[in-house]
Amino acid sequence: MNVLLPASVPQALDQLANDATAVPIAGGTDLLVHWPVRVEAHERTYMDLSRLDPLKAVRWTADELLLGALTTYWDVIRDDRARQEFPLLVDAARQVGAIQIQARGTWAGNIVNASPAADGVPVLMAYDAVVVLESRRGREDVPLDRFYSGYKEMKRRPDQLVVGIRIPCRRYFYQVFEKVGARRAQAIAKVGLAVTHSGAGWRVVAASVAPTIRRCPAVERLLETGTPIASPEALLPAIARDVTPIDDIRSSAHYRTRVMARLLYHDLRDFWGKRV
Amino acid sequence: MLRSECLDLGQGALQVTVDLDDTAHGAAVKQAIRQWHRDHPGEPLFGEAAYEKPPGIAWDDQTYRGDAYGAFAWAAYVAEVEVDLRTCATRVIDFVAVQEVGKVLNPTLAKGQVQGGVVQGIGWALMEECKWRDGAMANNQLTNYLIPTSDDVPAVRVAFLESPYPHGAGGAKGLGELPIDGPAPAIVNAVAAATGADPRAIPLTPERLMDLLEIADFGLRIADSAP
Amino acid sequence: MSGHSAIRNPQSAISIAFTLNGEPVSLGVDPAARLLDTLRYQLALTGTKEGCGEGECGACTVYLDGLPVNSCLVPTYQVRGRRVETVEFLDPGALEPFERCGATQCGACTPGVVMAAWWIREHPDLLGTHSIRELMAGNLCRCTGYDGIIDSVEEALGERGKGKGEG
Numbered sequence: 130m131n132v133l134l135p136a137s138v139p140q141a142l143d144q145l146a147n148d149a150t151a152v153p154i155a156g157g158t159d160l161l162v163h164w165p166v167r168v169e170a171h172e173r174t175y176m177d178l179s180r181l182d183p184l185k186a187v188r189w190t191a192d193e194l195l196l197g198a199l200t201t202y203w204d205v206i207r208d209d210r211a212r213q214e215f216p217l218l219v220d221a222a223r224q225v226g227a228i229q230i231q232a233r234g235t236w237a238g239n240i241v242n243a244s245p246a247a248d249g250v251p252v253l254m255a256y257d258a259v260v261v262l263e264s265r266r267g268r269e270d271v272p273l274d275r276f277y278s279g280y281k282e283m284k285r286r287p288d289q290l291v292v293g294i295r296i297p298c299r300r301y302f303y304q305v306f307e308k309v310g311a312r313r314a315q316a317i318a319k320v321g322l323a324v325t326h327s328g329a330g331w332r333v334v335a336a337s338v339a340p341t342i343r344r345c346p347a348v349e350r351l352l353e354t355g356t357p358i359a360s361p362e363a364l365l366p367a368i369a370r371d372v373t374p375i376d377d378i379r380s381s382a383h384y385r386t387r388v389m390a391r392l393l394y395h396d397l398r399d400f401w402g403k404r405v
Numbered sequence: 406m407l408r409s410e411c412l413d414l415g416q417g418a419l420q421v422t423v424d425l426d427d428t429a430h431g432a433a434v435k436q437a438i439r440q441w442h443r444d445h446p447g448e449p450l451f452g453e454a455a456y457e458k459p460p461g462i463a464w465d466d467q468t469y470r471g472d473a474y475g476a477f478a479w480a481a482y483v484a485e486v487e488v489d490l491r492t493c494a495t496r497v498i499d500f501v502a503v504q505e506v507g508k509v510l511n512p513t514l515a516k517g518q519v520q521g522g523v524v525q526g527i528g529w530a531l532m533e534e535c536k537w538r539d540g541a542m543a544n545n546q547l548t549n550y551l552i553p554t555s556d557d558v559p560a561v562r563v564a565f566l567e568s569p570y571p572h573g574a575g576g577a578k579g580l581g582e583l584p585i586d587g588p589a590p591a592i593v594n595a596v597a598a599a600t601g602a603d604p605r606a607i608p609l610t611p612e613r614l615m616d617l618l619e620i621a622d623f624g625l626r627i628a629d630s631a632p
Numbered sequence: 633m634s635g636h637s638a639i640r641n642p643q644s645a646i647s648i649a650f651t652l653n654g655e656p657v658s659l660g661v662d663p664a665a666r667l668l669d670t671l672r673y674q675l676a677l678t679g680t681k682e683g684c685g686e687g688e689c690g691a692c693t694v695y696l697d698g699l700p701v702n703s704c705l706v707p708t709y710q711v712r713g714r715r716v717e718t719v720e721f722l723d724p725g726a727l728e729p730f731e732r733c734g735a736t737q738c739g740a741c742t743p744g745v746v747m748a749a750w751w752i753r754e755h756p757d758l759l760g761t762h763s764i765r766e767l768m769a770g771n772l773c774r775c776t777g778y779d780g781i782i783d784s785v786e787e788a789l790g791e792r793g794k795g796k797g798e799g
Contacts, residue, residue, distance in 0.1 A: 131644060132663040132709060154707070158687055161666060161705040162548075165685045171664055179710045203699065206761075223762075227554070227770025228748070229690055232699040233706070309492050311532050311610075313556040314769030315688055317548075378536060378549060384612045391491040517734040517780050524777030547688040547772065554769040555778040 131174040138181055138263065141290055146265045149287035151176040155184075155199055156233035158226075159242040184292060187211075196294040198237035202249070206231065214298060217252040217323060220306040224248055227314050237291045240273065243281045246318045246337040252306050254342060255323035255332040258296045262289040270295070280340035299327045303400070307392050311379065319380040320388045324396065326352075326405070333393070338372040338385050345371035348393065355404035361390035368393075459572035476570040478578040479505040482523070482587030486595040493611040493618065495596055497527055499559050504583060505566040508576035512565075515580060520561040522584025528553045530589035534608050648712035653721040667706035668692045671718060679719040679743050683772070690771035693744040694718050700751050702770075719743040722750055729787035734780030741773040745781055753788040 133151060135141035145151055154160055154175045163170045178184060178199060186197040187204055194215065196205070202222035205211045212219050225231055225248045239249035240260060250273070258273045262285060271284050273294075278284065285291065303326040310316030321336025331352040333345040347367035351358060358364060365386065374385035394401070441450060464471040485499035502519050509515045532551045536543045544550045569576025593604045602617040645660040652675070661670055668685075671677045671694070680703055683691030687702040694703045695717040727746055729735070735749075736742045748771050752758065758767060764785050765778070773781060 130662075130664040132646065132707070134646070134709070156705075157707055157710065158702075158705045161707065162686045164664065164666065175663070175707075177707070177710060180713070223766070226687070227690065228767055229693055229700050229702045229770040230687055230705075232696075232701050309494070309611075311551050312554055314554045314766070315548075315772075316551070378544060381612055384615055387615060388492050388611075395491055513732075513734045513780075514737075517737055517776055520777035520779040521737065521773075521775045522777070525774065546686060547684040548686055552772060552774065554772060555765040555782065556763075556769040558778060560782070561777055561779055 130171045133174060133176040135176065135178075135181065138183055138290075138292065141176060141178065141181065142263060142265050142288070144176055145290055146288045148174060150174060151287075153178050153241075153290055155179065155235040155238045156201060157238075158230055158234045159238060159244075178290075186293075192298050194296040194298065196236050196296070198235065198290070198292050198294075200236055200294075202231040202234050202236070203228070205236070215252075215256060215296060217255065217304050217306045217325070221248045221252040221308070221323075224308045224310075224314075236294055240276070240294070241283065241285065241291055243277060243283055243341070245280065245340055245342060246321065247342060248308060248318060248321065248336075250342045251321050251323035251334040251336045253294060253296070254334045254344065255304070255306075255325045256296050256299075257329065257332065258294050260285075260291055261293040261295060263292045264289040274334075274344050277341040277343070299329060301325055301327045302405070303397075305396050307396065309388055309392075317379060320385050320392070322389065322392055322396075324393075326400070335372050335389060337380075338374040338389060340373075343372070347371045352397070352400060353404075355402055357402035358394065359401075361387070361394040364390045364393055475572050476507065476578045478507065478580060478583050480583055480587050482591040484588065484591035484595045486592060486599060488596060488599050488614070490600075490618075493615040495531055495592070495609065495611070495614065497531075497559055497592060499562070500527075500588070500591075501562045501564070502584060502587070503564045503566065504580065505568055506580045506583075507570040507573050507578035508567050509565050510575055510577050515565065516563045518580055519563045519584045522582075523561045523588050524553055524558050526585050526588025527558050527592065528608075529585070530592040530607050530609060532557075532608055532610065534610075646709045646712075648709055650711045650713060651715045653717055661708045663707070663709065665708040667694065667696075667703040667708045667711060667716070670708040671703060671716075677718050677720055681740065681743055683740065683744070688772065689741070689744070690748060691741055691744040693747040693771065695747065695751065700748050700770075719747055722746060726750070726788075729784040730781075733784035733787055734776060735784035736780070737775035741771060741775075745771045745773065749781065749785045749788060752785055756789055759789075 133144050135144055151174045152160070155178050160170070181199070184197045184199040186195065187200050187208060188195040189210060194211065202225050205218050206222045222231060225234060236249045236253065239247050254273045260271045260273055260276050262269045262271065264286065265288065269289065276284050305324050307322040308318050309320040310318055318337045320338060323334040325332045331349045333348045334342060335345050336342045347370040348364065351367055368386060368389055374382040376382050438450065459475055462472045462475050464473060481503045483501040484497055487496045487498050500523060502523050504519060506515070532553070570578045589607050593607065593609055596609060596614065597603060600618060601621060602614060604614065604617060606613065644663055646663060647658070647660050649656065649658040659674065668680060668682055671680050680694055681691040682704060683689035685704050687705045690702065692703040693700050696706065696711060697714050730746055730749070735745065748768055752764060752767050764782055768778070768781060768785065
């Protein structure tokens with residue numbers, strides 16, 4: 130195992146350009162869980178981001194919140210303004226693992242780890258977050274809801290580094306985050322849902338029900354058009370168009386589909402059949 | 406009853422009978438031994454002891470009939486649960502454990518043993534199971550064999566009753582294994598009372614409860630109505 | 633298990649300096665060393681325990697720049713220039729409530745539990761947004777059922793919980 134220790138972000142970008150296999154490491158929680166059991170994890174080169182101060186910023190501008198790549202879940206939980214303006218970030222952050230994980234895990238790491246069951250990604254996506262990538266070739270901003278192209282496949286070239294996440298400030302009329310796990314802490318989501326409603330429209334984001342975390346356009350269309358929905362079952366056709374849950378060690382496709390339908394139906398009870 | 410014979414090498418026997426429920430005799434034995442050493446400085450004293458079954462406890466090992474134990478400890482467990490009908494997840498919101506154990510020898514340890522066993526029972530009732538694949542355990546890690554965290558269980562309220570067992574140390578009966586037995590039945594009974602489902606297996610995971618509720622007619626109606 | 637921190641290739645060893653339990657420390661570490669390994673096997677601070685190696689049980693909890701973290705998930709090279717405190721740093725006298733309230737039985741979880749619990753005690757403002765049970769949920773215990781632990785945190789915080797009574 131080798132590790133690169135860049136002293137600056139430009140140096141980090143140089144190192145990534147020179148070694149396409151280097152794995153950037155921030156908090157490291159998703160990576161080190163594999164160290165005891167996976168031989169291949171020891172045959173890699175890691176690039177340590179932990180001392181790159183410019184990546185630590187939580188910065189508010191006039192119209193957005195910028196989370197630097199090293200921003201942890203705990204940083205957001207303790208940010209009073211984030212609690213006010215982006216409460217789903219705090220809801221999700223508090224349901225990640227436990228405090229020991231929240232103190233280390235980063236939002237950017239959650240994005241690039243690309244688990245279909247991630248907790249941070251759904252709420253970021255429901256807030257229309259944008260991933261900011263830097264490389265020696267320049268900067269690229271990619272909306273998170275277009276960042277994933279398949280299971281663990283994303284629009285990040287090996288020479289690119291996620292340096293931050295931009296979240297536009299908006300007035301939200303409605304927002305909710307639901308994580309269904311086998312216990313209240315230290316659980317991987319069986320079903321995740323993040324729903325927001327603002328002047329920009331409805332965002333319905335689902336986790337653990339497809340190879341990637343994704344928006345649910347068919348469900349969003351039901352909301353946008355004010356289609357009457359009289360029961361959870363009435364949502365099943367739209368859900369079937371948007372997601373493809375499976376049976377796995379944690380749960381079943383049947384359970385996931387039914388729970389997603391019931392959560393959407395009951396949480397959005399006030400909105401079905403109304404054009405808002 | 407513990408009968409103890411202390412034999413010296415040739416000067417006659419120092420024989421004492423000790424009843425376990427009479428600590429005064431224990432002190433008397435210590436006194437006697439100390440005195441014997443004062444009377445026989447530098448000489449070894451050998452001791453032998455054998456357990457004698459209390460009278461009135463009859464067990465036939467040929468027919469496997471009779472009193473297997475001298476006494477039983479008893480318990481009554483009550484679980485209060487909340488079932489989220491959207492997710493079919495069960496939450497234990499209160500738990501009362503009452504035990505009759507003869508005599509509580511160490512209150513902190515006895516209460517701790519019950520609370521620990523109850524939480525193990527809650528885990529067994531709701532989330533713990535071994536999943537097998539090709540003869541090996543597929544969920545052999547703490548990430549996928551799930552036990553309750555502090556946030557998954559209520560404060561366990563514990564009460565003890567004491568009906569001393571005359572042949573137990575200080576009147577005590579056994580306690581260690583007791584608390585794992587009752588929680589799962591109490592929880593499953595509570596879920597049945599709350600939902601009308603009839604669970605017959607644990608862990609009663611949300612997936613299994615959903616299947617049971619879907620089978621029952623009114624389960625579908627509950628799923629459609631307001632939470 | 634990467635249970636030992638022996639430097640496999642001296643050429644890849646990384647020199648780091650950091651503050652450990654209030655004292656400066658300098659050493660060379662393997663890139664694959666976890667902070668847990670370095671503490672236990674290189675620095676002979678065996679109070680921190682490996683319960684799972686995957687950030688689930690919390691027995692390996694230490695403070696990194698004042699925050700509780702799972703040392704099994706921290707690459708040691710990341711603590712360079714930072715502050716680490718282990719269970720050895722806690723004042724044994726301050727642990728009296730944990731003994732009295734039945735917070736420990738077999739002891740396997742205890743080092744991590746007291747680290748998390750003491751940190752809560754030092755940050756009582758957290759109770760405005762969090763319950764003790766949520767804050768302790770990263771420390772798994774099989775013996776106590778958590779009541780003794782929660783009671784001891786409340787004792788340490790100087791207040792008795794208003795929970796239901798016990799017999």
